[in-house]
Each structure stands twice: as structure tokens, then as C-alpha cells.
Amino acid sequence: MGNNMVLEGKSVFGGIAIGRLAVYKKKDTQVKRIKITDTEAEIQRFASAKKTAKEQLSGLYEKALKEVGEVNAMIFEVHQMMLDDLDYNEAVSNMIQIQEVNAEFAVASASDNFSQMFAAMEDEYMRERAADIKDVSNRIIAILQGAIDGVTIGEEQVILLADDLAPSETVQLDKSKVLSFVTKYGSTNSHTAILARTMNIPALIGVDLKNTDEIDGKWGIVDGYQGALYVEPDEETLSKYEQMKREDEQKRHLLQELKGKENITLDGTKINLYANIGSVADVANVLKNDAGGIGLFRSEFLYLESKDYPTEEAQFSAYKTVAERMAGKKVIIRTLDIGADKQVDYFNMDKEENPAMGYRAIRICLDRKEIFKTQLRAIYRASYYGIISIMFPMIISVQEVKQIKEIIAEVKAELDREGLPYRDVEIGIMIETPAAVMISDLLAKEVDFFSIGTNDLTQYTLAIDRQNPKLEDIYDAHHEAVLRMLKLVVDNGHKEGCWVGICGELGADTTLTETFLRMGFDELSVTPSMVLKVREKIRGLDLSK
Numbered sequence: 072m073g074n075n076m077v078l079e080g081k082s083v084f085g086g087i088a089i090g091r092l093a094v095y096k097k098k099d100t101q102v103k104r105i106k107i108t109d110t111e112a113e114i115q116r117f118a119s120a121k122k123t124a125k126e127q128l129s130g131l132y133e134k135a136l137k138e139v140g141e142v143n144a145m146i147f148e149v150h151q152m153m154l155d156d157l158d159y160n161e162a163v164s165n166m167i168q169i170q171e172v173n174a175e176f177a178v179a180s181a182s183d184n185f186s187q188m189f190a191a192m193e194d195e196y197m198r199e200r201a202a203d204i205k206d207v208s209n210r211i212i213a214i215l216q217g218a219i220d221g222v223t224i225g226e227e228q229v230i231l232l233a234d235d236l237a238p239s240e241t242v243q244l245d246k247s248k249v250l251s252f253v254t255k256y257g258s259t260n261s262h263t264a265i266l267a268r269t270m271n272i273p274a275l276i277g278v279d280l281k282n283t284d285e286i287d288g289k290w291g292i293v294d295g296y297q298g299a300l301y302v303e304p305d306e307e308t309l310s311k312y313e314q315m316k317r318e319d320e321q322k323r324h325l326l327q328e329l330k331g332k333e334n335i336t337l338d339g340t341k342i343n344l345y346a347n348i349g350s351v352a353d354v355a356n357v358l359k360n361d362a363g364g365i366g367l368f369r370s371e372f373l374y375l376e377s378k379d380y381p382t383e384e385a386q387f388s389a390y391k392t393v394a395e396r397m398a399g400k401k402v403i404i405r406t407l408d409i410g411a412d413k414q415v416d417y418f419n420m421d422k423e424e425n426p427a428m429g430y431r432a433i434r435i436c437l438d439r440k441e442i443f444k445t446q447l448r449a450i451y452r453a454s455y456y457g458i459i460s461i462m463f464p465m466i467i468s469v470q471e472v473k474q475i476k477e478i479i480a481e482v483k484a485e486l487d488r489e490g491l492p493y494r495d496v497e498i499g500i501m502i503e504t505p506a507a508v509m510i511s512d513l514l515a516k517e518v519d520f521f522s523i524g525t526n527d528l529t530q531y532t533l534a535i536d537r538q539n540p541k542l543e544d545i546y547d548a549h550h551e552a553v554l555r556m557l558k559l560v561v562d563n564g565h566k567e568g569c570w571v572g573i574c575g576e577l578g579a580d581t582t583l584t585e586t587f588l589r590m591g592f593d594e595l596s597v598t599p600s601m602v603l604k605v606r607e608k609i610r611g612l613d614l615s616k
């Protein structure tokens with residue numbers, strides 16, 4: 072076929088995307104001091120970057136207002152105000168004019184000076200603003216450098232190309248503008264891949280992206296079935312893919328007929344089919360795809376989206392909104408699971424040799440109890456407004472569960488004293504370490520349910536880093552060791568009356584749906600866009616044969 076430039080990669084979600092290519096540039100690129108001659112033009116550049124920054128911030132404010140409530144959204148207003156600060160503006164313009172330097176350098180210097188000044192202040196509130204000065208200055212620098220950050224993508228939807236995207240970067244993106252993700256690194260179970268599935272858009276990893284400056288802005292096609300990226304496709308290729316895209320849409324349309332139908336096999340075996348979410352905004356997708364509940368709310372994304380610890384009120388409002396929108400359907404909130412690939416700056420965590428096996432998830436929560444209690448209070452308060460369950464990540468011992476229960480008892484006693492209403496919620500744990508699998512008989516006595524996190528369980532069982540692109544080929548999601556573990560957990564859970572589900576990516580693998588049903592799973596929680604496909608699969612199975 073024609074003279075197409077084709078780059079190959081591994082697909083992490085099928086589908087076809089056709090659109091302009093946009094290269095994501097990391098925000099923390101170094102700022103160089105460059106001598107300029109036209110200082111007026113440089114001041115003008117600064118002014119127009121500031122204007123764009125303000126537009127971005129007001130967009131972020133609106134978005135945060137809807138997703139995480141007013142208290143959390145306020146920070147974006149504060150940032151807009153900082154941009155109008157006279158001293159700051161004067162410092163930048165003077166530096167450009169007097170020292171004849173580029174705007175990026177002037178902003179970076181002003182940022183350093185002002186943030187140091189704030190950091191040295193007596194007042195705690197003012198001291199904390201030092202980080203905001205840096206943040207808002209980095210935004211301007213990114214705009215000056217032409218980096219894409221959220222709404223700077225422009226009005227057009229694009230195919231986003233990047234070396235890699237960390238969860239803290241994807242939360243900033245205006246996702247309605249992204250048609251597809253294409254990354255050089257990343258892996259099948261990285262959170263960018265999970266995000267692509269939630270968004271129901273094709274995504275490729277392991278694409279050898281070179282000379283990105285040359286392809287930036289060109290027209291492209293992502294074939295999420297074959298794992299290919301076409302740059303400047305010829306007419307023939309383009310029309311072939313436009314046709315495929317139309318067919319995809321028709322298939323999607325047919326799946327819609329499964330809405331409202333039961334998840335039942337031909338011989339009458341039923342299973343709950345829930346969906347995974349990372350933010351309040353994802354609930355729309357859950358409802359659109361007719362999931363029976365939310366099987367995993369990755370609550371850490373509230374922390375990733377925030378510039379500082381989300382308050383109890385902000386969290387309460389997010390959980391309550393989800394519970395209310397789900398209108399009587401179950402919502403399983405997983406408590407904070409940060410660390411490893413999900414880093415949050417304001418937690419100020421030390422660099423670790425081996426973060427996947429490090430200070431993360433429940434380990435942080437049991438160590439920094441005040442953070443954990445704030446979240447538990449918010450969840451319990453929200454429980455009054457719907458059907459909420461709580462589950463805990465990365466459990467390795469019965470002792471941890473007992474400690475968690477003690478903290479829950481403290482939280483409930485506090486709420487009782489304060490007269491705040493809550494319900495007694497179901498308590499579950501994630502089974503995502505081999506240790507938890509092996510003692511699942513003991514753990515089952517302590518909880519109401521198990522949800523298996525196959526993403527982490529596979530990485531810890533096979534000793535294969537789920538983030539390492541080099542190991543993609545040997546990462547075998549169907550490894551017999553993992554499948555045997557799944558069966559053991561179901562049996563041990565059922566013996567003690569626990570229900571057992573899967574919330575890792577494997578739950579959506581339709582080549583295993585029959586195996587899961589035969590093992591006796593009670594629930595599968597999958598990315599919203601896969602709910603109807605898994606339902607279709609279930610309805611075609613006959614387990615009596």
C-alpha cells in the first residue's frame with residue numbers, strides 16, 4: 072500500500088483513531104538563559120503566555136468544580152490571582168528589559184526569588200504559597216516552550232504522542248481532546264493504558280518515536296488492532312481506515328442493545344459486572360455502559376489531581392456525588408493507593424530503590440494515620456448517601472486488617488460523638504500480593520469480600536515489573552501460577568462466606584470469561600468501555616457443556 076510512514080507498536084486497546092499528531096513535551100524541560108535583542112517582543116511573549124495560562128486555569132477551575140468541588144477548585148483561582156501580582160510581573164519585565172534575557176529565564180528567576188521569599192515567611196499559609204508560585208511559573212514556562220498541558224492542546228482533538236505519561240501528567244490533560252495515546256515506553260497495565268481503556272480510545276505502547284519534531288502536527292492514524300501508527304497516510308489508507316472506523320461504530324451501536332439485559336449464561340449462571348473508575352467524571356461512562364455498580368474507585372486519583380492533601384470535605388463531596396449518581400448501585404471505594412508509579416509531590420516521599428515493593432498504599436496509610444482517618448471519615452460520611460463498600464489495597468497480613476478495623480472503630484466513634492450520620496459498610500480487601508493469596512483462608516474470616524488486583528498480583532507472582540516495557544513479551548497474564556491463585560482465592564473466600572471478584576485488567580479478558588465463571592467468581596469489575604463486551608460474552612456461554 073502506498074508511501075505510508077508506518078511505526079509499529081503494541082496495542083493496549085483496540086479501535087481506530089484518525090487525527091492530527093501532537094507531541095507531549097515534558098513540562099520540566101530545562102530553562103536556558105538566552106540573550107535577546109527585541110525586549111519589547113519578549114515582554115509581549117510573556118504577556119500572551121500569561122493570557123493562555125489564565126485561560127487554562129479558569130478551565131481547570133471549572134473542571135475541578137464539577138469533579139472535586141469548590142474547596143479543591145479554589146487553588147486554580149489563587150493561581151490566576153498570582154499571575155496579576157504587580158511585584159511578580161515587574162520582576163519579570165524588568166529582568167527581560169535590563170538583562171536582555173528570554174522570557175522563560177526571567178520567569179524561572181522570578182519564580183525562584185519569590186518562592187524563596189515566601190518559603191521564609193512566618194505565616195504557614197504564606198509559606199505554603201511558595202509551591203504555588205513555582206507551579207504557576209512552570210505553567211507559563213511550559214506555554215512559552217510550546218509544551219502541551221491540558222487545554223493548550225487547542226480546540227482540535229489530537230493523537231497524543233509521548234515518551235511516557237505518568238498518572239500525575241494524565242490527570243492534567245484535557246481528556247476530551249485526546250483521540251488516542253501513543254507512547255514510546257509504558258506497558259499493558261500502566262495507568263495510561265488503563266486510562267485509554269476507560270476512555271474507550273485506541274492506544275499503543277512501545278512505538279519507536281524518533282524525530283518527533285518532524286511529525287508533530289502532521290495527520291495520522293492509530294490502528295489499535297494491528298498496533299500501527301501511520302504518519303501522513305495516503306488517500307487509499309485513509310479511506311480504508313475511515314471505513315473501518317465506521318464499522319467499529321456500528322458494532323458499538325449493536326452492543327447498545329445489551330443494555331438493561333442480565334449478565335447470565337445460557338444455562339442460567341449469573342455474575343455481577345461492575346466498572347472501574349478513577350474520578351467522579353468517569354461515572355458518566357459507568358452509567359452509559361450499564362454497569363451494575365462500581366467495583367473499583369481508584370481514590371488516589373483525587374490525591375493526584377490535587378495540589379495538596381484533599382480535605383475531608385473535598386473527599387466527602389466527591390464520594391457522595393459518586394454514591395448519589397449511582398443511585399442505589401454499589402460503589403466500592405478503594406482507599407489511597409499511592410507510591411510506586413503513582414507519585415504525589417506533596418507527600419514528599421523519599422526516593423526508593425524499589426518503589427513497587429516500597430512504601431506505598433496501605434503501608435503509608437497505617438503509618439500516617441491522620442491521612443488515612445481523613446479519608447475514612449469522608450467515606451463513612453458519604454456512605455449515608457448511597458451504597459458504599461470500602462476496600463484496602465496491598466494487604467499482606469491479618470495484622471494489617473485488624474489494625475484497619477481498629478482505625479475504622481475510632482472513626483465511627485468520632486462520627487457518633489459528632490452526630491454525623493453514616494451506614495455500616497461492607498469491608499473488603501484487594502488480593503494483589505502472593506502473601507494475601509496464600510493466607511486468603513485466614514483473611515476471609517476478617518472481611519466481607521475479596522477483589523483480586525491481577526495487575527499487581529501478576530507482577531509480584533511472576534517477578535515482572537508491570538511498568539517495564541522490556542518485559543512486555545514475557546509478562547504472561549494467563550500464567551498458570553496466576554490462574555491457580557485465582558481459584559484458590561475464590562475457594563477460600565467462599566468457605567468463609569465472602570464474595571470474590573476481580574478488579575484487575577484481566578477481568579475484562581473475554582478469552583478467560585468462561586474460566587472465571589467456572590471458577591465461581593461472583594463479580595468482575597472492568598473498564599466501563601468493556602462492560603457490554605463482557606456481557607455479550609457471558610450471554611453466549613453455556614457452562615453445562
Ligand code: PEP
Pocket residue numbers: 367369408503523524525526527528574575576
Ligand atoms: C491491580 O493491581 O490489579 C489493581 C486493580 O490496582 P491498580 O491497577 O490500581 O494497582
Ligand code: MG
Pocket residue numbers: 464503524526527
Ligand atoms: Mg494494584
